[in-house]
Amino acid sequence: MIDSSGQTIQLGKEIGKGGEGSVFEIVGATTLAAKIFHQKPLLEDRVTKLEAMVGCWSQELGSVSAWPRSLLYDERSRKPCGILMPMINDARQLHELYGTTNRRLHFPEVQWHHLLLAARNAAAVFDTLHTAGIVIGDVNQGNLLVDQRMCVRLIDCDSFQITSNGETLHCPVGTPHFTPPELQSTKLRKVVRTEDHDGFGLAVLIFHLLFVGRHPFAGRFQGAGDLPIEKAIAERRFAFSENTEATRVDPPPASLQLRDLPAGLARLFELAFRVDPSKGGSRPAPRLWVEQIDLLIKQRRDCRFDPAHVFYSRLNDCPWCRIEDEGGASFFVLAGGSSSFSQERLQALDLKLRALSEIVFPDLSPGKFAIPTIPRRKKLATMPPWGRPAVAALVLVLSGCLCLLGAVWPVSLIAGSVLSLFSGGYLLVSKASRAIRKKVAGFHASLAEITVHLSKRAYIAQVKHQQQEAEFDQELENLNVEFTHYRAEGKELQDVLRKHSNVQKDEFLRKHLIRDNVRTIPGLSFSIVSMLESFGVESALDVHKLNLTGVPNISSRTELELLQWRSQMERQFTFKPEHGVTVREVKLAGEVAVWRFKVAQARKILMAYTRIKALADIRKTELKQAFAKFDQVTSCWREIAQELREFQSSRRTLEYYINRSWSTILAVTFGVPLLGLVLYAIFR
Numbered sequence: 001m002i003d004s005s006g007q008t009i010q011l012g013k014e015i016g017k018g019g020e021g022s023v024f025e026i027v028g029a030t031t032l033a034a035k036i037f038h039q040k041p042l043l044e045d046r047v048t049k050l051e052a053m054v055g056c057w058s059q060e061l062g063s064v065s066a067w068p069r070s071l072l073y074d075e076r077s078r079k080p081c082g083i084l085m086p087m088i089n090d091a092r093q094l095h096e097l098y099g100t101t102n103r104r105l106h107f108p109e110v111q112w113h114h115l116l117l118a119a120r121n122a123a124a125v126f127d128t129l130h131t132a133g134i135v136i137g138d139v140n141q142g143n144l145l146v147d148q149r150m151c152v153r154l155i156d157c158d159s160f161q162i163t164s165n166g167e168t169l170h171c172p173v174g175t176p177h178f179t180p181p182e183l184q185s186t187k188l189r190k191v192v193r194t195e196d197h198d199g200f201g202l203a204v205l206i207f208h209l210l211f212v213g214r215h216p217f218a219g220r221f222q223g224a225g226d227l228p229i230e231k232a233i234a235e236r237r238f239a240f241s242e243n244t245e246a247t248r249v250d251p252p253p254a255s256l257q258l259r260d261l262p263a264g265l266a267r268l269f270e271l272a273f274r275v276d277p278s279k280g281g282s283r284p285a286p287r288l289w290v291e292q293i294d295l296l297i298k299q300r301r302d303c304r305f306d307p308a309h310v311f312y313s314r315l316n317d318c319p320w321c322r323i324e325d326e327g328g329a330s331f332f333v334l335a336g337g338s339s340s341f342s343q344e345r346l347q348a349l350d351l352k353l354r355a356l357s358e359i360v361f362p363d364l365s366p367g368k369f370a371i372p373t374i375p376r377r378k379k380l381a382t383m384p385p386w387g388r389p390a391v392a393a394l395v396l397v398l399s400g401c402l403c404l405l406g407a408v409w410p411v412s413l414i415a416g417s418v419l420s421l422f423s424g425g426y427l428l429v430s431k432a433s434r435a436i437r438k439k440v441a442g443f444h445a446s447l448a449e450i451t452v453h454l455s456k457r458a459y460i461a462q463v464k465h466q467q468q469e470a471e472f473d474q475e476l477e478n479l480n481v482e483f484t485h486y487r488a489e490g491k492e493l494q495d496v497l498r499k500h501s502n503v504q505k506d507e508f509l510r511k512h513l514i515r516d517n518v519r520t521i522p523g524l525s526f527s528i529v530s531m532l533e534s535f536g537v538e539s540a541l542d543v544h545k546l547n548l549t550g551v552p553n554i555s556s557r558t559e560l561e562l563l564q565w566r567s568q569m570e571r572q573f574t575f576k577p578e579h580g581v582t583v584r585e586v587k588l589a590g591e592v593a594v595w596r597f598k599v600a601q602a603r604k605i606l607m608a609y610t611r612i613k614a615l616a617d618i619r620k621t622e623l624k625q626a627f628a629k630f631d632q633v634t635s636c637w638r639e640i641a642q643e644l645r646e647f648q649s650s651r652r653t654l655e656y657y658i659n660r661s662w663s664t665i666l667a668v669t670f671g672v673p674l675l676g677l678v679l680y681a682i683f684r
Helices: 045-053 059-064 100-106 114-131 197-211 229-234 265-274 285-298 319-325 343-354 388-405 410-429 431-487 490-500 501-510 524-532 546-547 556-571 581-589 592-651 653-659 661-684
Strands: 010-017 022-024 030-036 070-073 080-086 091-093 144-147 152-154 163-164 167-169 300-302 310-312
Touching: 010 030, 045 070, 045 163, 045 431, 059 114, 059 556, 070 546, 114 144, 114 152, 114 197, 114 285, 114 310, 163 524, 197 285, 229 524, 265 285, 285 300, 310 490, 319 343, 319 490, 319 592, 343 592, 388 410, 388 431, 388 653, 388 661, 410 431, 410 524, 410 661, 431 592, 490 592, 501 556, 546 592, 653 661
Parallel strands: none
Antiparallel strands: 010 022, 022 030, 030 080, 070 080, 091 144, 144 152, 163 167, 300 310
């Protein structure tokens, strides 16, 4: 391998591999790395772009990114095959910082103000590139690295959009969850990206950091149907917006809210996610984010209850305590997993537990899904006009009377039979009478089809309601058990503590992230993973029935696959007694250990209560939507039934009863003359 100056470059071990190429160490150069592309030879336009990027290298770009320093050439063919770039050591992808589980593994000392600093530095990196006339294009959490000092640097720079000699060298790719509304579902290969497009992706990154892994467009849609993140972005439905009347999306429970931030910073998020550039709006520039986050970093304070909690100083109460006390996750803990377990905190939690109200599962009364019946004909004030089918029906009835008189008067039987054949034949084959029967049959066919549809809807809704009510009852029973454990004292408390010594297993499951297994769990996609993470489901530990019930857009099949995956992880767990927490240690810790258990148990109860209440609320919403859809279909049924009633009421009574079907017409046409013949034979 040789570089642009002809110097030989010796590749070391491979340190990374992606879809486009592999990254290697450089022997004898610890500050440099080589990226060798899989494609050989490189396309001409790709080489042109790489040459342009090497040509615009600067110290500023090198300080914030792995910007290409030189092209690398194959020694034999002398054709470009890779790039030489700065080595970024001791840094991890940005999502490993804002994801709670990964943060505890890789950044154990990090608290919220560190995430603020990382967000501020990410915005500064964007500002540096934009100042140099470079647009990132494919903004995503995977092309930013962060180190322990919260220094942020960009990688995969060869995909960026640059301008060289007046020609735009495009960024051909994009990540849907970071792509602005106006570019959703757009082929990006030839799209000229702008700094404003980057502004949307930057805002998503900053939101991920400040809101500890939540996606700004992952929420619960108030309308009917699912709302995937990509669709929510396209429709500008910012889940955390203060304007919920416009977005119709509720944020995930137990989350930070915009009101927990300074007003200036909250406005930037609203502007970034709700603005419509086609109407002249623009998103906040990186410099504005830097200024507002700098202000927030200076305006922070520590929580009086928990030293791991840092928040905006002008808030009256700690939002992280509020989230935990509402049953949410503990996003921040001190290094080693310890936290503050004071008696004062326990008393505050105990008051919240005492204030919990009864959760009532919505009732499904049988009459809600009642199938309507066809209304009877109306009695009209004036008789309907005579038509040919009605006259034929009248003649058929009169001919029947003549046939019956044939019992004593044979000529009447003959005359009646002839009239019956003519009038019955007319009703049977005439265009007018056939049109009437066809129209009535069409009405009945439509009503029958809708009735089947309504019956299926009613059955599915009732079965689903019964299943969810059974789940609700089971979860409520489990909640009562947790309450019993919380109130335990003395020997009973020691027994409870012994049963709850599952720390090792929990830690084992917590280390298995859903995001890392997205390709091995059937039915899973990164869109679903982002939704799961926004609702606090990150690892195998978080995967259980109640947690998944509260997450939008998760099908029953995907839910089953996730539960099976957790079961597989549990089977891989092996308990190590030497690493366990014993009851003896609990006794030695004394009162503090009891406080710690009680606080953890109280949070567990509050979280379960929140999710059970969400289950009831979700079912209430689902029932409301099911009723609305059922009523909508029923309204269609009633409209058709009303048309049928009006049509039937407009017919003469004799024609209505006789011209029902060809079988009825034949029965009357031949039946009455035969009866007259029988009577004639009897009385002759």
